[in-house]
Amino acid sequence: MTGTPRLGTRGSPLAMIQARSVAAAMEAARGWPAGHVDIVVIKTSGDRIKDRPLAEVGGKGLWTKEIDSALLRGDVDFSVHSVKDVEAIRPDAIRLSAVMPRTDIEDILIGAASVAAIRAGAIFGTSSPRRAAQMLAARPDLRIVPLRGNVETRLNKLDAGDIDATILSSAGLQRLGLGHIGTAIPFDVMLPAPGQGAIGIECRSDDPAAIELAASIDDAASHAMVLAERAFTRALGGSCHSPVAAMATMEDGQIQLRAEILSEDGKERVRDSAGFAPRDDDAAAALARAMLDAAPPSIRTLFANA
Numbered sequence: 001m002t003g004t005p006r007l008g009t010r011g012s013p014l015a016m017i018q019a020r021s022v023a024a025a026m027e028a029a030r031g032w033p034a035g036h037v038d039i040v041v042i043k044t045s046g047d048r049i050k051d052r053p054l055a056e057v058g059g060k061g062l063w064t065k066e067i068d069s070a071l072l073r074g075d076v077d078f079s080v081h082s083v084k085d086v087e088a089i090r091p092d093a094i095r096l097s098a099v100m101p102r103t104d105i106e107d108i109l110i111g112a113a114s115v116a117a118i119r120a121g122a123i124f125g126t127s128s129p130r131r132a133a134q135m136l137a138a139r140p141d142l143r144i145v146p147l148r149g150n151v152e153t154r155l156n157k158l159d160a161g162d163i164d165a166t167i168l169s170s171a172g173l174q175r176l177g178l179g180h181i182g183t184a185i186p187f188d189v190m191l192p193a194p195g196q197g198a199i200g201i202e203c204r205s206d207d208p209a210a211i212e213l214a215a216s217i218d219d220a221a222s223h224a225m226v227l228a229e230r231a232f233t234r235a236l237g238g239s240c241h242s243p244v245a246a247m248a249t250m251e252d253g254q255i256q257l258r259a260e261i262l263s264e265d266g267k268e269r270v271r272d273s274a275g276f277a278p279r280d281d282d283a284a285a286a287l288a289r290a291m292l293d294a295a296p297p298s299i300r301t302l303f304a305n306a
């Protein structure tokens, strides 16, 4: 990094709000005037391809590919991502250097007062295999239909009556000023995705000045939780196209990791948890191994490392 820091981000309303919060934190940390940090909008394949399920178009890195290239070329010094959208395996030349304080991580049900209150046979919109499997586990009568697009697009489809109900992340809704809508789903019914609700800042691995600036706004506890969830997913050989949930919390300096893997129809589910020290990736991987070993074929076939 030389000169004014440049942050690369997607251009969706949520991505822009997240990037601005990172820029503001950097400006506060260094005593720079508001607006000092440059925000550079980069269109990704995920933004461009709107009509097909991402799993079908290759899936891997669709939300990060173009931003990664800009970072590696030096067009930007940082990239800001929803950690949930970032593949578990990253290039060596890119480093997750900071995680913003994570608050809300739960999923929000929209269109019914509770999971039990959704009308029988309702059309449920989600393109997330995790949310689909968890909903079907609770409500096998629901009809799941794909639902993509940014938060506003999804809410419009609900208003238009294309779907009866859907789920969005609490963090995304809060940041968009929509924290008042919907009802939180209990973790026993819907454990969140790995990285949900976390905003991550990546740098080039060989850019110490950028890494140092990112470190100055890092939330160590949120960072440790996110690393545990990602180490678990990586060990499974999972991605955002596999029905996997993982939620780490910190208790007395120790990570508590709750996780589950499911069959696509939600009929089978393996749940487990483990406690370990922050950054003990081997312990997260051991939990993944134990859960894959305990899983029936309907689940095992969904994970590359089974």
Ligand SMILES: NCc1[nH]cc(CCC(=O)O)c1CC(=O)O
Pocket: 082, 083, 084, 085, 151, 167, 168, 169, 170, 171, 172, 173, 195, 196, 197, 198, 199
């Ligand atoms: N998969 C899309 C996505 N990626 C990050 C968020 C919201 C912010 C977050 O949960 O970190 C969302 C929308 C949603 O799941 O409702």
